[in-house]
Amino acid sequence: MDFVNMTVERSKVQLTKTDFESDQMVKWCPGCGAHAILAAVERVFPKIGYRKENFCIVSGIGCSSRFPYYVNTYGIHGIHGRAAAISTGVKIANPRLSVWMATGDGDSLAIGGNHFIHIIRRNVDINILLFNNQIYGLTKGQYSPTTPMGKVTKTSPQGTIEHPFTVGELVMGAQGTFFARVPDNNINMMTEAMFEAAKHDGTSIVEIMQNCIIFADKAHNEVTGKEVKDETMLVVKNGEPMVFGKNHEKGLVLRDTRLEVVEIGQNGITIDDILVHDQYSQDPGIHLMLAKIAPPNYPMVFGVIRSAMFPTYDDMVEEQIKYAKETSKIRNVDDLLNSGDTWEI
Amino acid sequence: MTKKKRPVIEREEVVVKFVGDSGDGMQLSGTMFSDVAALVGNDLATFPDFPAEIRAPQNTIAGVSGFQVHMGSSKIFTTGDMVDVLVAMNPASLRANLKWAKKGATILTDTDAFEEKAIEKAGYKKDPLKDGSLESYNVIKAPITTLTKESLKDLNIDNKTAERSKNMFALGILYYIFNRDLKPSFHYFEQKFKKKPELIQINKVVLQSGYNYAETIEALESVIQVGPAKMEKGRYRNITGNTGTAWGLLAASEKSGRPLFLGSYPITPATEILMELAKHKSLGAKVFQAEDEIAGICSAIGASYAGSLACTTTSGPGLSLKSEAIGLAVMTELPLVIVDVQRGGPSTGLPTKSEQSDLYQALFGRNGECPVIVVAASTSENCFYYAYMAAKLAMEHMTPCILLTDGYLGFGSTLFRIPKMADMPPINPPMAQANDPEYKPYKRNPENLARQWAIPGTEGLRHRIGGLEKENIMGTVSTDPMNHQIMTDLRAGKVEKVAEYIPEQEIDGDPTGDLLVVSWGGTYGAVHSAVEQMHKEGKRVSHAHFHYIMPLPKNTGDILKGFKKIVVCELNSGQFVNYLRMKFPMPNITQFNKVQGLPFMINELTNKFNQLLEEK
Numbered sequence: 001m002d003f004v005n006m007t008v009e010r011s012k013v014q015l016t017k018t019d020f021e022s023d024q025m026v027k028w029c030p031g032c033g034a035h036a037i038l039a040a041v042e043r044v045f046p047k048i049g050y051r052k053e054n055f056c057i058v059s060g061i062g063c064s065s066r067f068p069y070y071v072n073t074y075g076i077h078g079i080h081g082r083a084a085a086i087s088t089g090v091k092i093a094n095p096r097l098s099v100w101m102a103t104g105d106g107d108s109l110a111i112g113g114n115h116f117i118h119i120i121r122r123n124v125d126i127n128i129l130l131f132n133n134q135i136y137g138l139t140k141g142q143y144s145p146t147t148p149m150g151k152v153t154k155t156s157p158q159g160t161i162e163h164p165f166t167v168g169e170l171v172m173g174a175q176g177t178f179f180a181r182v183p184d185n186n187i188n189m190m191t192e193a194m195f196e197a198a199k200h201d202g203t204s205i206v207e208i209m210q211n212c213i214i215f216a217d218k219a220h221n222e223v224t225g226k227e228v229k230d231e232t233m234l235v236v237k238n239g240e241p242m243v244f245g246k247n248h249e250k251g252l253v254l255r256d257t258r259l260e261v262v263e264i265g266q267n268g269i270t271i272d273d274i275l276v277h278d279q280y281s282q283d284p285g286i287h288l289m290l291a292k293i294a295p296p297n298y299p300m301v302f303g304v305i306r307s308a309m310f311p312t313y314d315d316m317v318e319e320q321i322k323y324a325k326e327t328s329k330i331r332n333v334d335d336l337l338n339s340g341d342t343w344e345i
Numbered sequence: 346m347t348k349k350k351r352p353v354i355e356r357e358e359v360v361v362k363f364v365g366d367s368g369d370g371m372q373l374s375g376t377m378f379s380d381v382a383a384l385v386g387n388d389l390a391t392f393p394d395f396p397a398e399i400r401a402p403q404n405t406i407a408g409v410s411g412f413q414v415h416m417g418s419s420k421i422f423t424t425g426d427m428v429d430v431l432v433a434m435n436p437a438s439l440r441a442n443l444k445w446a447k448k449g450a451t452i453l454t455d456t457d458a459f460e461e462k463a464i465e466k467a468g469y470k471k472d473p474l475k476d477g478s479l480e481s482y483n484v485i486k487a488p489i490t491t492l493t494k495e496s497l498k499d500l501n502i503d504n505k506t507a508e509r510s511k512n513m514f515a516l517g518i519l520y521y522i523f524n525r526d527l528k529p530s531f532h533y534f535e536q537k538f539k540k541k542p543e544l545i546q547i548n549k550v551v552l553q554s555g556y557n558y559a560e561t562i563e564a565l566e567s568v569i570q571v572g573p574a575k576m577e578k579g580r581y582r583n584i585t586g587n588t589g590t591a592w593g594l595l596a597a598s599e600k601s602g603r604p605l606f607l608g609s610y611p612i613t614p615a616t617e618i619l620m621e622l623a624k625h626k627s628l629g630a631k632v633f634q635a636e637d638e639i640a641g642i643c644s645a646i647g648a649s650y651a652g653s654l655a656c657t658t659t660s661g662p663g664l665s666l667k668s669e670a671i672g673l674a675v676m677t678e679l680p681l682v683i684v685d686v687q688r689g690g691p692s693t694g695l696p697t698k699s700e701q702s703d704l705y706q707a708l709f710g711r712n713g714e715c716p717v718i719v720v721a722a723s724t725s726e727n728c729f730y731y732a733y734m735a736a737k738l739a740m741e742h743m744t745p746c747i748l749l750t751d752g753y754l755g756f757g758s759t760l761f762r763i764p765k766m767a768d769m770p771p772i773n774p775p776m777a778q779a780n781d782p783e784y785k786p787y788k789r790n791p792e793n794l795a796r797q798w799a800i801p802g803t804e805g806l807r808h809r810i811g812g813l814e815k816e817n818i819m820g821t822v823s824t825d826p827m828n829h830q831i832m833t834d835l836r837a838g839k840v841e842k843v844a845e846y847i848p849e850q851e852i853d854g855d856p857t858g859d860l861l862v863v864s865w866g867g868t869y870g871a872v873h874s875a876v877e878q879m880h881k882e883g884k885r886v887s888h889a890h891f892h893y894i895m896p897l898p899k900n901t902g903d904i905l906k907g908f909k910k911i912v913v914c915e916l917n918s919g920q921f922v923n924y925l926r927m928k929f930p931m932p933n934i935t936q937f938n939k940v941q942g943l944p945f946m947i948n949e950l951t952n953k954f955n956q957l958l959e960e961k
Contacts, residue, residue, distance in 0.1 A: 052807065077813060085647070094802060114636055118635075
């Protein structure tokens with residue numbers, strides 16, 4: 001088993017999916033992509049190997065945010081947009097918990113945008129599952145910050161006139177240390193990305209291209225659909241060349257300052273010319289480009305795009321407290337009350 | 346130098362105010378002056394009065410910064426209404442503060458600062474030191490800047506540094522007037538400027554020169570003497586309300602064994618609590634400066650779920666932003682301390698001035714039926730105690746508690762008799778035990794209706810909570826109508842039950858009579874002093890000052906019934922009075938209000954009380 005964070009206590013027994021199944025009825029619409037995400041989480045938690053009591057799931061508001069009720073761990077269902085702030089408090093208060101956050105494109109990128117960029121900037125060790133369905137589902141079909149421009153929704157009858165966010169670009173802009181993108185129709189890829197997120201010390205964003213079957217059905221099909229995905233999805237693996245296409249005949253190269261799609265075997269291009277993925281690179285330059293590119297001119301990149309090591313906020317809090325405890329003369333509140341200028345009457 | 350024996354004027358209490366440009370060092374002079382007063386055993390209260398701007402234009406009224414010291418040989422309850430000695434370092438500060446000087450007050454001025462441009466900038470047509478407008482005061486006109494530079498000429502100091510120490514010259518003059526010992530201040534310089542020894546020398550020389558100068562010119566014919574106050578035996582220190590609040594939270598954390606977490610966003614006048622707690626990591630305090638007010642409280646809710654004594658500190662505008670999250674803490678029934686250091690509102694209002702106008706917001710400012718405990722501190726010193734009690738009640742009753750203080754309490758300082766932690770009341774949060782087979786998220790203690798606190802990581806207690814209504818006892822999501830009624834009633838009942846755990850309301854004066862004066866929070870000093878003055882005049886007035894607002898002490902109704910007239914005094918348009926009327930609909934409850942960003946003056950209160958006593 002790969003190395004995962006050792007500050008969280010490990011389970012003495014091998015846990016299984018059933019250890020995390022909740023007795024609550026799952027109330028997402030039949031066919032919703034969230035069901036697959038739940039299955040992936042129930043599969044990955046036992047694999048991660050922590051004590052089941054050390055998982056804590058925090059959420060905001062929206063379809064995604066019902067998540068804590070459906071997993072048998074500790075959990076808080078918060079208020080709209082604030083899951084990142086609540087998670088931050090949980091993790092700082094108890095760094096020995098493995099904190100997971102379930103959120104959506106509305107919850108984290110609209111009402112919670114501020115908290116989202118700041119948790120990333122601080123690099124608090126939280127794993128964020130961002131269900132990106134490009135729509136507000138729970139309020140029944142209004143456009144979100146990731147809805148493609150021009151899309152007709154209940155609040156944009158003539159098409160939206162807003163430029164959507166690209167989640168990965170926002171994450172890199174906020175100095176993100178971990179970013180993965182996965183489709184909801186590939187449980188293995190989801191599970192792997194979640195496991196990598198758990199391994200990563202710092203804020204991990206796993207963007208899940210999730211399908212809302214009711215209000216934005218097939219929104220991701222142009223990229224993740226069975227018929228097109230060979231040509232539109234590039235799944236990166238660390239240390240391997242970034243190739244795609246039915247026969248892995250296409251790849252990415254860096255030309256000047258831009259990525260370019262090339263065909264192997266044409267114009268003298270060989271597999272050795274193709275960019276090799278380095279998810280651990282501290283410099284986010286290539287990661288940002290990978291997060292941004294999309295059809296029609298490029299494939300969309302999936303898998304763990306970035307996983308760079310930087311100190312975490314919660315570790316530094318502990319270090320400062322440890323240092324203060326070792327060096328301060330004030331060891332208890334009586335010391336504090338009697339510190340500085342005092343006199344007897 | 347031979348010392349002439351000066352006649353002594355004994356004063357029970359004196360108010361001294363240092364005013365000048367915001368860069369003139371008035372805060373430091375005032376602090377040093379009050380420290381020396383404390384050392385000779387005076388009781389005292391201080392208040393810094395500074396502009397909202399960090400450095401407003403020089404010599405303007407907007408840039409005036411002040412520090413007021415009220416010291417006495419008897420118990421001091423306020424920072425003082427009218428000033429006995431005013432130190433005014435420039436024309437603008439004189440103009441802005443003359444209205445607070447008593448007739449016959451001593452006014453010390455730096456004549457060097459009264460040059461044409463500065464006089465004009467202050468809005469004077471003529472030089473007030475020369476036009477006779479100050480005839481009814483005892484004005485000491487000293488060329489302080491010149492003399493300061495003169496005193497330092499042997500030390501080869503640049504002009505700017507020399508000028509900057511003129512506040513110490515003025516302080517030296519005051520030390521002469523009050524016959525204070527210079528040694529403690531010398532000692533203070535030695536500590537403060539350890540790393541800049543040249544400043545030790547400069548400040549000592551200038552302070553001594555000011556003292557000598559005053560002696561030479563016989564600045565005041567007599568010594569003003571304020572003797573030591575009779576105070577309860579013990580160890581004392583000076584404390585501001587904001588420091589007291591911070592320390593009270595630390596004390597509650599230590600006593601309860603629950604680590605302290607503060608999630609806050611800087612806001613005047615509450616920021617000092619955040620800064621103070623950030624210093625105390627050695628006590629395990631985890632202080633998180635959030636990206637906004639909402640993240641401040643939400644991080645605290647997360648920390649509370651994870652088992653910390655979680656707090657957030659703010660002022661009115663921030664409390665508005667936190668409303669939705671307070672609702673989440675009410676619904677999840679997690680302990681949380683929300684400190685609101687009130688300022689003038691609405692909106693940005695008067696950030697550096699004080700008001701009591703957030704009471705409605707604290708009591709009612711949330712969606713849904715959303716009761717919380719509301720407690721108010723009444724002195725800078727008891728901010729410590731009420732912060733401690735707010736934390737105790739929040740944890741023991743598993744509910745948010747709002748602590749109301751205000752800018753005057755927060756910035757002001759009083760003497761603080763240092764308690765021993767062993768004497769502080771116990772705090773016993775209802776922690777759920779690992780693998781308790783009986784544990785249910787919303788099962789309650791039938792005595793106080795508090796649910797148990799089950800901390801993530803504990804074996805056998807996994808559960809989910811959240812903002813959706815929960816089924817009683819089981820804690821699963823429920824939209825059942827009757828369950829919502831039950832849970833609504835339980836949340837309200839839990840807060841009402843707190844009345845069983847707080848002290849009964851005390852009354853100062855007779856338990857029945859013609860007039861009951863009611864006040865709450867930061868107005869205690871002024872209202873108490875006014876009532877005391879009425880008592881001295883032989884008038885029958887009683888006073889009830891409230892610290893516990895929601896719930897009210899059990900005997901509140903009984904107290905109110907004992908009086909023909911009741912007057913509720915508060916620094917808002919009548920929020921507590923209407924709350925009382927709502928709880929106790931009685932026709933004889935009247936009100937006295939002021940919304941000027943200023944505290945009550947004692948005489949405006951006594952005038953009102955006398956008027957009420959005379960009216961039949």
